[in-house]
Amino acid sequence: MPTDQITEFLRQLRSGNLDAENPAFPEHLSAADFLKQVRDHYPVVFQERSIGRKTELGLARSLQFELAVPGNGQQTFPPVLLFPVFRRCLLISTYDDHLSGIAMAKSVRIRPSKADRDELVVTMGGGYKLDKMPDGWTLKDVPRRSTVLSEAFLRARGWQFDRLRPFALQRR
Amino acid sequence: MDDPLDFIDFDDVIQHGDPAKWRHLGPKTGSPTPATSENALPGTMKHYDLYLDEHGDEIELHYFRHPDGTVGDVKIR
Numbered sequence: 001m002p003t004d005q006i007t008e009f010l011r012q013l014r015s016g017n018l019d020a021e022n023p024a025f026p027e028h029l030s031a032a033d034f035l036k037q038v039r040d041h042y043p044v045v046f047q048e049r050s051i052g053r054k055t056e057l058g059l060a061r062s063l064q065f066e067l068a069v070p071g072n073g074q075q076t077f078p079p080v081l082l083f084p085v086f087r088r089c090l091l092i093s094t095y096d097d098h099l100s101g102i103a104m105a106k107s108v109r110i111r112p113s114k115a116d117r118d119e120l121v122v123t124m125g126g127g128y129k130l131d132k133m134p135d136g137w138t139l140k141d142v143p144r145r146s147t148v149l150s151e152a153f154l155r156a157r158g159w160q161f162d163r164l165r166p167f168a169l170q171r172r
Numbered sequence: 173m174d175d176p177l178d179f180i181d182f183d184d185v186i187q188h189g190d191p192a193k194w195r196h197l198g199p200k201t202g203s204p205t206p207a208t209s210e211n212a213l214p215g216t217m218k219h220y221d222l223y224l225d226e227h228g229d230e231i232e233l234h235y236f237r238h239p240d241g242t243v244g245d246v247k248i249r
Contacts, residue, residue: 047182052242054179091183095244103183124186133247134207134218134234147189147226157182 006037010090013104016128018139026102026130027137031055031094038090046086046108049158055094056158060086060108063163068111083111084164089124103129103142110164119148173241176219176233184248189226197222200232207236215239 009025012018018025026034035057039045047058065082091103106125113119123146130139155161177191185191200220207216221233235246 049182051178052174053244054246056182058182091181093181100245101181101183101247103181105183108186122186124183129183131247132245133249134209134236134245142183142187145187147186149185149190153190157185 003037003040006034007041010038010041010104013102013128013130013139016139016141018130025137026099026132029099031097031099034099035092035094038092042088042090044086044163046089046160046163047091047158048160053095054100057090057092057094058086058108058158059090059092061088063087081111083109085109089127099132101129101131103127105142113148116148118152119150120154121146121148122154174243176221176235176243176246179235179243179246180248181246188229188231188248193226194231195224197224197230204237212236213238 009018038059042059042061044060044063045057046060046063047056049056064085064087066085068081068083069078070081071078086108087106089105089108091101091105092099093101105127108125109123111121113121124142124144126144127142128139129142130137151161177194180188180191188194198221200222203220204217207218216239217237219233219235219237223231223233225231232249233246234249236244238244
């Protein structure tokens with residue numbers, strides 16, 4: 001599948017205006033081919049899991065860090081926290097070699113919960129999701145939303161915590 | 173046999189919270205029904221289950237159950 005068709009498909013998904021006749025529409029695609037190509041454009045892998053016949057992949061175009069100063073910020077030399085922000089994200093699910101869902105979000109953020117040290121707040125920026133429902137493909141809005149999840153849960157779901165270190169090499 | 177809650181897409185986990193904290197309300201009326209798509213293995217059933225998510229919102233979980241007990245295309249509507 002030519003790269004420009006994949007690029008056009010992703011552009012349409014980002015705008016929430018998909019053309020079902022596009023040859024790159026997922027019904028026509030091998031999941032393996034699609035993943036191979038999007039990994040070139042979205043090189044940061046932040047989530048990856050296989051279970052049964054399903055594979056999930058969370059990809060981002062880039063990883064940035066935002067500075068946060070805990071407390072009231074009145075100290076002369078305050079400690080600074082770095083919170084990772086994955087920009088321009090794709091969350092893809094496949095079963096066997098067919099695509100099952102593609103969500104595109106402006107960002108995915110993760111930070112520690114203030115209430116519980118073992119829990120993390122994951123925030124997904126707004127976007128769109130193309131989902132293969134039992135009755136066919138649907139495109140839906142994905143609102144900005146935060147949820148609190150345990151680190152153990154996230155690890156079990158394939159969250160790549162080693163990618164969160166500010167100076168870690170980003171591997172594919 | 174696969175538990176469909178283990179197969180929730182990660183973006184749906186962010187939207188609806190930890191599936192282990194959802195409350196099962198039971199199958200939707202008429203569920204399950206035989207899958208009729210041309211690609212479906214004979215004996216595959218289409219399930220529609222109702223849950224309250226972690227935020228208290230009612231959601232529908234859609235999935236296929238194959239004859240060998242595996243699930244496919246687990247989705248939230």
